[in-house]
Amino acid sequence: MCGIVGFTGKQQAVPVLLQGLTTLEYRGYDSAGVTLQTNNGIQTIKSLGRIAVLEEKIGTMGEIDAVCGIGHTRWATHGAPSDRNSHPHESMDGRIALVHNGIIENYLELRNQLIAEGVVFKSDTDSEVVAHLFAKHYKGDNVQAMMDTCRELRGSYALAVITSDRLGEMICTRHDNPLIVGVGEGENMIASDIPAIMSITKNFMVVGDGEIVRVRPEGVEVFSAEGQPVEKEIQTVTWDIQGAQKGGYDHFMIKEIMEQPKAVKDTVSSRITDEDMPYLMDEGVGEEVFKNIRNVHIVACGSAYYAGMAGKVAFERLARIPVLGNVASEFRYSDPIIDKDDLCIVISQSGETADTLAALREAKARGAKTVAIVNVLASSAAREADHVIYTWAGPEIAVATTKAYSAQLSVMYLLALTAAKARGTLSDEEIRTYCRALRDLPAQIEQTLATAEAMKDLAQLYHERNDSFFIGRGIDYMTCQEASLKLKEIAYVHSEAYAGGELKHGPISLIEDGTPVIALDCDPALHEKQISNIKSVKARGAKVILITNGDFEIDETMCDHVVKIPACPYFMAASLAILPVQFYAYYVGVFRGCDIDKPRNLAKSVTVE
Numbered sequence: 001m002c003g004i005v006g007f008t009g010k011q012q013a014v015p016v017l018l019q020g021l022t023t024l025e026y027r028g029y030d031s032a033g034v035t036l037q038t039n040n041g042i043q044t045i046k047s048l049g050r051i052a053v054l055e056e057k058i059g060t061m062g063e064i065d066a067v068c069g070i071g072h073t074r075w076a077t078h079g080a081p082s083d084r085n086s087h088p089h090e091s092m093d094g095r096i097a098l099v100h101n102g103i104i105e106n107y108l109e110l111r112n113q114l115i116a117e118g119v120v121f122k123s124d125t126d127s128e129v130v131a132h133l134f135a136k137h138y139k140g141d142n143v144q145a146m147m148d149t150c151r152e153l154r155g156s157y158a159l160a161v162i163t164s165d166r167l168g169e170m171i172c173t174r175h176d177n178p179l180i181v182g183v184g185e186g187e188n189m190i191a192s193d194i195p196a197i198m199s200i201t202k203n204f205m206v207v208g209d210g211e212i213v214r215v216r217p218e219g220v221e222v223f224s225a226e227g228q229p230v231e232k233e234i235q236t237v238t239w240d241i242q243g244a245q246k247g248g249y250d251h252f253m254i255k256e257i258m259e260q261p262k263a264v265k266d267t268v269s270s271r272i273t274d275e276d277m278p279y280l281m282d283e284g285v286g287e288e289v290f291k292n293i294r295n296v297h298i299v300a301c302g303s304a305y306y307a308g309m310a311g312k313v314a315f316e317r318l319a320r321i322p323v324l325g326n327v328a329s330e331f332r333y334s335d336p337i338i339d340k341d342d343l344c345i346v347i348s349q350s351g352e353t354a355d356t357l358a359a360l361r362e363a364k365a366r367g368a369k370t371v372a373i374v375n376v377l378a379s380s381a382a383r384e385a386d387h388v389i390y391t392w393a394g395p396e397i398a399v400a401t402t403k404a405y406s407a408q409l410s411v412m413y414l415l416a417l418t419a420a421k422a423r424g425t426l427s428d429e430e431i432r433t434y435c436r437a438l439r440d441l442p443a444q445i446e447q448t449l450a451t452a453e454a455m456k457d458l459a460q461l462y463h464e465r466n467d468s469f470f471i472g473r474g475i476d477y478m479t480c481q482e483a484s485l486k487l488k489e490i491a492y493v494h495s496e497a498y499a500g501g502e503l504k505h506g507p508i509s510l511i512e513d514g515t516p517v518i519a520l521d522c523d524p525a526l527h528e529k530q531i532s533n534i535k536s537v538k539a540r541g542a543k544v545i546l547i548t549n550g551d552f553e554i555d556e557t558m559c560d561h562v563v564k565i566p567a568c569p570y571f572m573a574a575s576l577a578i579l580p581v582q583f584y585a586y587y588v589g590v591f592r593g594c595d596i597d598k599p600r601n602l603a604k605s606v607t608v609e
Contacts (some may be wrong), residue, residue: 002087002101003029003073004179005196006160006170009187009217013037014064017071019197020189021051025598029073030081030265034058035088035097036066038278041164043098046072046086067217068168070160070190072099078107079124081561089128092119098134100127101192102177105155126155134161142171143223145214150175150225156354158207170215172207176281178352178379179207181220183234193376194237202237206378211340235378251488251596253398257582258449263403264410264575265442266392271414272439276432278417284387285371285415287422290319293343296419297336297368299326299516300347303401304373304408306482308347310574311412313475317571318426318434319419328355333361340367343561345415349404350370351379360384373411375404389415398597400489402582404535405482406445409575413438416571439571444566444576450483451563451580458545458561459587462493468516469507470497471537471583473530476520481572483518483578484579499534513541522549522573534558535595547580549573 003024007016017034032054033046043064047054051073058064058177072087079085088097104110109125110133113123119132130149138146142163156176172190182189182197182204189197190213196206197472207213210225222230249255265392273279280286296315298308305327312323326336328346338344344363348356351374362382363370372385377394382388391407417434420426426434462468468487470480477499484497498507500519511517519529535558538544546559549567556562565576589596 001077002075002192003196004070004099004101004158004160004190004192005072006070006162006172006190006199006215007200008068008168008170008189008215009069009184009200011187013066015071016189016199016534017069018051018055018058019072019340020191021071023195023198024073024361025051028248029075031074031086032072033086033088034069034071035162036062036064036069036170037088037162037164037167038066038185041092041094044088044090046083046088048081048083048086068162068172070097070099070162077103078126078348085123085125086337087127089123089125089131091131093135094137095245096131096138096161098127098131098159098161100130101158101473102156102175104129104153105158106153110152110428130157130159138163139164142166142169143212143214143227146160146171146442147225147227149208150210158192168217172215173210173212173214175209176354176357176380176572178322178350179205179603180204181213181215181221186217187219188217190215197396198237203234204237205232205234214298222299224371228418228469237280243573251398253400253402253586253596256396256398256403257579257586258580259394260403260406261442261446261449263391263393263407264445267396267407268410268414268441272435276435276439277428278414278431278435279413280389280418283389285389285418289343289369289387290321290419290422292341293321293369294341295338295343296321296323297326297338297342297363298323298347298357299328299331299363301328301353301355303405303482303485304347304353304356306478307405307408307412308345308477309481309539310409310475310487311345311416314416314479314571315419318416319423321419321423328353328359331359335594336362336366338363338366338368344368344369345371345373346381347571348379348381349375349383349394349401349408351376353381357381357384371415373408375407380572399599399602400486400585403592405576407431410438410441413572434442434569436573441568441572441575444568445579448565448576448579451565454563455580455583456587459584459591462516462543463588463591465514465516466494466508468493468495468518469511469537469542470495470496470518471500471503471521471530472520472534473500473526474523474532475515475571475573475594476526476530476577478583479520479577480518483576483585486582486585487588490596491584491592491594502535503536508540511537511542516540516545518547518584520547520577522547522577523556523570525570531558547577549576557598
């Protein structure tokens with residue numbers, strides 16, 4: 001979840017490193033730091049707080065002449081956020097500096113061993129152990145030292161090291177954590193994610209698990225874990241850096257909400273044929289994948305999990321395939337019943353979510369077919385799954401996902417329709433009708449963006465309430481769970497989502513006079529039941545905000561506020577109903593003075609268990 005950046009070239013390193021770190025802010029962090037190679041040895045500057053604090057600290061030191069350095073933003077795991085626990089970490093003699101993303105599981109064993117050998121630690125982190133271990137193994141050959149160091153490590157890591165005696169040179173490696181190398185002309189970079197390198201180059205290579213990379217201004221050398229040379233493909237970023245900038249909006253989150261029509265259009269347009277049929281054969285996910293499948297397992301975390309649960313409704317209703325939804329962090333520890341007759345769909349915006357990757361590997365080890373739905377090109381999940389379906393949402397910077405979630409939903413609809421065609425549970429004409437509706441979905445999302453002002457007014461009205469509830473049935477219940485998560489993430493409001501029918505089994509006792517209840521009612525088959533649930537909370541003093549798609553008559557007197565969205569096929573309702581509640585969460589957070597794009601304690605890419 002931390003951010004790593006490194007630069008070597010001819011220009012001054014400090015501005016490049018600070019800009020790179022700034023583009024990685026979305027990953028979540030509590031401190032930041034840089035280490036620079038100078039003619040007088042390596043120099044480390046780090047601080048608790050935002051990158052602006054680090055920048056101000058560097059500014060007081062005068063010009064630092066350095067053309068090579070590494071930087072880091074930390075999201076605390078081992079040791080509280082503080083200056084001393086910030087990265088980079090140095091060896092005792094000050095000749096080695098290291099940044100680390102991940103968790104070293106055997107750090108305590110290694111720490112005690114190093115202390116017994118006379119090492120004095122300056123921090124509480126697991127990462128400092130690696131700096132001292134590298135120094136112990138370093139005899140002038142940094143590739144060999146990295147090989148020897150990694151043999152002693154258990155856990156996950158992306159590592160970048162500079163030494164005082166090899167000027168202009170960085171050495172890096174990774175295991176279960178993302179790392180790329182930006183390949184420029186006479187200057188090169190390393191980073192956790194693509195936006196950090198784009199001030200220098202759009203060309204990059206993905207570091208594979210266990211590979212060791214030596215980076216100099218004049219070139220990049222890649223070695224296997226055994227030290228053998230490796231040839232790597234150089235890829236090119238296809239989107240522009242403006243996609244990772246605010247573009248005049250106050251926050252990335254609101255910008256990305258407004259980008260959802262394009263994200264969904266880009267994701268689905270090339271995957272529906274001129275004959276209005278789903279087409280995923282470019283990804284290898286044709287009808288054959290679904291013909292003999294016994295079960296579908298959907299595995300993900302957070303918002304991606306809720307997108308998967310909306311997909312579960314579509315799969316089961318359209319294709320009549322049993323679908324099991326699994327929280328990724330529990331999947332591999334539950335001894336899952338999954339084998340060669342099953343399909344496992346993993347969903348992750350970054351493709352680097354640690355729990356989801358572990359679940360993917362567990363499913364593959366048990367013989368299941370695997371499909372990854374990811375947004376980040378060449379990510380670990382994309383490389384490791386049998387098939388990958390990219391969501392073309394573009395860079396998503398805000399920690400709280402919006403457009404990637406919507407793109408994930410659209411892929412789930414395509415998969416469900418493909419499965420229905422394979423199983424013969426829908427006629428070709430029914431599939432064509434749904435595909436035409438899916439093709440129309442971006443335009444309907446565009447219409448639904450017009451709810452922004454109404455939701456802003458409601459947020460102004462209720463932003464001081466510390467408790468809120470969401471209720472829905474069927475696909476609406478799945479949307480409610482994502483909606484509730486957004487309000488928690490962005491506005492720090494205690495929020496719960498319930499299936500409407502579960503209210504009477506306990507949660508209704510929590511409804512007090514004036515409690516906001518956001519009710520979703522977008523499925524005609526469940527309309528009458530949901531109305532009964534709405535009346536139950538209204539009778540107990542709730543302030544009810546009803547979001548409905550106009551498929552049926554609504555008695556508006558039973559609610560305090562009604563927000564209407566376009567009508568669409570019931571299983572696609574999640575794609576429209578989520579928009580008003582994204583606006584609501586956003587504006588409640590704004591009115592409460594929250595840090596919208598960097599909510600406390602959260603990170604964009606959760607690369608640790």
